[in-house]
Amino acid sequence: MMIHHYTSVKNLSLILKNRTLRFGRADQLDDPSEVPFRTDRLGPHRFFVSSWCQGLRGEAGLWHRYADRDHGVRLSLPRMPFDWTRYAVEFSRMCNIHGHMKKIGVKILDVVMPFGEETLFGNGYMVTPTWTDLPNAFGAPVIYVDDPITEAAKTVVVDGERLTIHGDSNRLARVKGLAWSDQDEYRFVLSAIGGPKLDYAEDPARYREAMMDIMESGAKIGFDKFHPDVPAIFVPFGANAFVGMTVTLGPQISTEDRIMVTQLVHDLAPSASVVESKLRTRIRPSGVTS
Template identity: 30%
Template sequence: MEYFYHYTSVENLALILKHRTLRFKALDTVDDLNEGLTNDVDEYRQFVFVSCWTDQDIESIPIWNMYAKDMSGVRIALPKYPFTHYSFEDLPNEVVSNIPFARSTIVNYLHFDNGYIFHQGEHYLVKVEYTDDIALLKPNLVEPTSEQGKTIWSARIGKFKQNCWDFQSEVRYRIIVYPRGGFKRTETEKFNFESRMKSKHIDVPISEDAFGQMKILLGPKQLDEHSLIVEALIEKYNPGIELQRSILSIRH
């Protein structure tokens, strides 16, 4: 079975285990300040939410250091597709008729006052590509579909990062929101949306099967008292899952 890996703190692990959810964060809140910029739409990245993982099963010292509190956190492993899949038949009729809900999408009925989620299909799982091509890092999203009509290619956001980030070998789950009211051209000749996202995150449930196949790796600088906390969390919320210690030997 193919697994992906997420480095985080013991505190975040506690929330994941307790609520059985993964948090998707808006692109305008992630650590790379250039993430989600576009050439023609102002701040569309607030409508793009990602949960960031790596496909490297070998431990990464820089990722430990960046995302697991100086290597004292944990690395979570989950199967490649950790969410429950839904189809039209799984949902109430009023949801099917009112929401653009794709068959085999990753999330249940999620609705915001100022937008619709469900721009997924084959785009929800993304292997990040690393490049220094500005046309990919800061793309044009709006293209004409007719003499007066236009469409926005939001799936171009959250797919590319600069080459300096390639050590992450990142894969990410992505949810894209299309705001109510559409988009319009501004005085600066860019496009924007009248609505703004009220939330900077979306919490998506982990499927029962994936939750039971979770694996936890303790960080290379994990203190004994923190290890006891992790063991207690596992015993309470997900007993029987695999817990391992890092193979790295790094001075505290």
């Protein structure tokens, strides 16, 4: 299955140079009703999304909205673009929580995730695995429904202070209203909590101690507002992510940008191909719309 991502030439340059994919926090996406479930513990501020398309349905609108008003590019990939790591991470300590000694910490055993420890333990956040079968659940189509709130209730149930999640909570970030269905969207979704504002690679032990400090404080307030304040998470592409990639030039891309994109792909993703869009749009004078 091919997946497609519309973006600007500037963002393409960052993607190729840094070999990372940006996951934006769901409460900053175009649709203000993203993640139709909101409590202090769980809501759009906990999810990070990278949006793609399964096909070319709604192509004209996608070029205009997400690819710099027809002046950008479309990336097309033939496979999941990440490398997978099997984790065996565990650290904890005993803490006094309201007069009771409790163990707090992190335990991730025999879970496969599409990134390494430096992404799992990020500066200002920690990714939280939500499902054991991530290779088959990390990326999935968006679910378009007439009533997103009712659909979300199939995954999360609130009973007083009790929060029950049925299945993969990342499904909440794939529920949208029917009005958006022309985008035929395919999403990669991460869930995260707030973490230390430290570089994990510089001192893993210090990071882990700081993470447990944050978790102890969270336990004392029931983990309310226990979410990251970073606007995005950047996930590295896999070693072979760009093999077989196609970069399609926007219908109104400038001559200068066409040359730049061709050179970028040649230098940074030589196994990829650059093609022209089959969509044709009329060039209008500045400020003129129809």
